[in-house]
Amino acid sequence: MSVAQAPSPVFALRDLGYSVSIREGVREILAGVSFELAEREILSIVGASGTGKTSLLRIVAGLVAQSSGELSFRGVPVSGPPLGVAVVFQDYANALLQWRTVAGNVLLGIERRFSRAECNDRVASALSLVGLERHARDYPWQLSGGMQQRVQIARALALAPSVLLMDEPFASLDALTKSSLQDEMLRLRDETGASFVFITHDIEEAIYLGDRVAVLRGRPGTIAECHPVGLGRERDQVGTRAAPEFLRLRQHLHGAIGAHA
Ligand SMILES: Nc1ncnc2c1ncn2[C@@H]1O[C@H](COP(=O)(O)OP(=O)(O)OP(=O)(O)O)[C@@H](O)[C@H]1O
């Protein structure tokens, strides 16, 4: 008789630590970080500036190695960027190639993998998802900061990833674009079944999007708390943000984010 095995989580982190050498010795940036990301889940991670959010995301993305502890992707130890995982970086200006058009930037991750027709389709639909279909021939330096960030998001979407790792992706956007992209992201999860690690310092955004909200806190940074968001999967910008559960969590997280570990 075969014993059914529980499926591996998308990502599993166990007691992960990260230190870097600096002139004065060693700087411990992360310590004892443990969490799992489930299939189709949006895990929001909130934390104050400098707590190690970007460092953590770069490790999960396989771009830098942790100093200690374990990181696996679908049960396999991570030793480089895993296939099917796309990253949206906090620093959009450095993430885009200034000498390539908007369409050229969105093509970056897919041009060697698909036919020209498939690439053109993917670029067009990713650009229309972020509302930039009329800027395909512009260069990044001809766009506003918010528009450049949307190009980067389109580049990630063109990959049709099964996991998106996002580092404060909407921080530079105006309120209207931000809420429409938040809803687009929820729709995408429902349609494609993708999973997300969503990093933000915006508590309300973390709750609105998250199935769970984890708090990164302390020096070195660690996941100090993790809360399920009891709001169901259907969210809307007005009703959800006024729900008692939303307000309760918001109040709690305001206290938790700054408290010392
Ligand atoms: N290569 C490095 N060398 C030295 N210190 C580093 C290095 N990378 C990160 N740090 C330090 O680690 C800490 C965490 O940085 P990180 O960018 O991960 O924080 P963050 O939570 O993303 O901050 P923010 O919200 O401002 O984006 C900071 O104190 C930073 O100075």
Ligand SMILES: [Mg+2]
């Ligand atoms: Mg950061």
